[in-house]
Amino acid sequence: MTGKVKIGIVGSRFQADCIATSVKAMPEEAEVVAVASPSPGNAETFARRHGIAAFHSDYREMLRDPAIELVSITAPNRLHAQITIDAARAGKHVVCEKPLCITLEEADAMIDACTKAGVLLLYAEELFFAPKYVKAKQMADEGAFGRVHLVKQSEKHSGPHSDWFWDVDQSGGGALMDLGCHGIAFCWWFLGKPKVKSVYAQLSTQVNSARTQGDDEAITVIEFETGAIGIVENSWNRPGGMDDSVEVFGDKGQTYADMLMGNALPTYSDVGFGYAVEKAGSTRGWTWPVFEEHWNYGFPQEMRHFARCVRGKEVPVSDGHTGRVVQEVLYAAYASAGLGRKIMLPFRPKGIKKPIDLWKNPKLAEAAL
Numbered sequence: 001m002t003g004k005v006k007i008g009i010v011g012s013r014f015q016a017d018c019i020a021t022s023v024k025a026m027p028e029e030a031e032v033v034a035v036a037s038p039s040p041g042n043a044e045t046f047a048r049r050h051g052i053a054a055f056h057s058d059y060r061e062m063l064r065d066p067a068i069e070l071v072s073i074t075a076p077n078r079l080h081a082q083i084t085i086d087a088a089r090a091g092k093h094v095v096c097e098k099p100l101c102i103t104l105e106e107a108d109a110m111i112d113a114c115t116k117a118g119v120l121l122l123y124a125e126e127l128f129f130a131p132k133y134v135k136a137k138q139m140a141d142e143g144a145f146g147r148v149h150l151v152k153q154s155e156k157h158s159g160p161h162s163d164w165f166w167d168v169d170q171s172g173g174g175a176l177m178d179l180g181c182h183g184i185a186f187c188w189w190f191l192g193k194p195k196v197k198s199v200y201a202q203l204s205t206q207v208n209s210a211r212t213q214g215d216d217e218a219i220t221v222i223e224f225e226t227g228a229i230g231i232v233e234n235s236w237n238r239p240g241g242m243d244d245s246v247e248v249f250g251d252k253g254q255t256y257a258d259m260l261m262g263n264a265l266p267t268y269s270d271v272g273f274g275y276a277v278e279k280a281g282s283t284r285g286w287t288w289p290v291f292e293e294h295w296n297y298g299f300p301q302e303m304r305h306f307a308r309c310v311r312g313k314e315v316p317v318s319d320g321h322t323g324r325v326v327q328e329v330l331y332a333a334y335a336s337a338g339l340g341r342k343i344m345l346p347f348r349p350k351g352i353k354k355p356i357d358l359w360k361n362p363k364l365a366e367a368a369l
């Protein structure tokens with residue numbers, strides 16, 4: 001096939017908006033031709049807002065459209081596996097939002113379904129495309145910092161916008177699952193995708209225990225087989241807008257990359273204005289409004305790369321295997337917090353319903369060692 005890759009989006013809210021806007025920002029390789037979302041009227045409103053021709057209330061109906069080549073899944077975590085498997089069976093390539101799924105068994109089933117169907121399973125980790133972070137990796141790969149022995153990635157904000165994130169049965173876990181999946185993938189990718197040797201995590205629910213069983217503060221230490229260390233810090237308790245940053249240390253140098261505030265306009269306003277940055281509660285007083293927000297994250301570049309992978313022009317830098325590596329580290333991190341000790345990998349407990357159970361019920365983690 002030639003021409004623009006035709007995309008169908010599943011979901012019509014936060015991340016769906018990001019994907020539709022990002023595809024339009026780099027339109028030469030792909031276009032969104034359909035959207036599916038179950039709440040009455042939502043898919044239609046979304047389609048009109050983004051100039052998309054077709055809309056459906058059931059994603060399975062959208063999968064029957066032979067024109068669609070690639071399905072972008074922006075539905076809640078608990079639905080990622082089933083939608084991926086259904087899309088693969090319908091012969092569609094898949095872009096799955098993070099985290100890949102809830103369980104390791106689901107990750108295996110998703111990879112298996114896509115392999116059998118001969119379609120790509122692309123894992124949407126936009127940090128691999130964030131221009132500032134890509135620059136940091138280019139310098140590291142060039143040797144600018146000597147041997148890199150420590151990489152830190154933090155993602156912190158004031159808490160998710162939709163109720164399902166707070167319900168661990170639907171999300172699988174708290175801030176670690178929601179935000180830590182980015183940092184785990186980032187450290188692994190930045191260091192050249194080495195094997196993970198061990199994981200240690202400190203988790204707690206400091207502020208939101210009335211609202212969630214999930215962790216709202218998380219610190220994860222990942223030891224790689226090369227000896228390098230990754231530190232991932234996540235929070236759902238940081239008002240003032242999204243904070244996404246990276247620090248890289250080697251024996252010959254270091255670099256610091258603050259993706260949003262570091263690319264913002266330090267601004268003071270008595271009266272406020274429309275929008276500063278994701279999850280900023282107010283625009284009065286001092287704020288850090290970011291420009292080209294999607295571009296700074298790397299979303300348009302990510303979707304362009306995925307479309308080029310569908311056309312065989314590029315090889316995926318993030319796929320089902322990436323998502324599965326992250327999933328195993330998430331399991332190990334929750335188990336570590338439950339047992340209060342380091343977990344050695346491989347760590348592949350079977351029959352766990354969701355990663356956070358390994359923290360809440362340490363016996364499950366103990367049994368898996």
Ligand SMILES: NC(=O)c1ccc[n+]([C@@H]2O[C@H](COP(=O)([O-])OP(=O)(O)OC[C@H]3O[C@@H](n4cnc5c(N)ncnc54)[C@H](O)[C@@H]3O)[C@@H](O)[C@H]2O)c1
Binds near residue numbers: 011015073126178
């Ligand atoms: N890459 C990133 O930085 C990033 C950012 C935000 C969200 N995400 C991920 O994207 C996914 C969606 O998150 P969100 O913030 O858009 O959530 P959201 O609550 O804003 O939107 C979820 C959407 O899924 C739809 N949905 C629910 N059940 C469905 C079903 N059965 N079939 C089809 N659609 C269904 C909802 O109607 C809604 O439109 C999550 O997995 C989340 O982790 C990724």
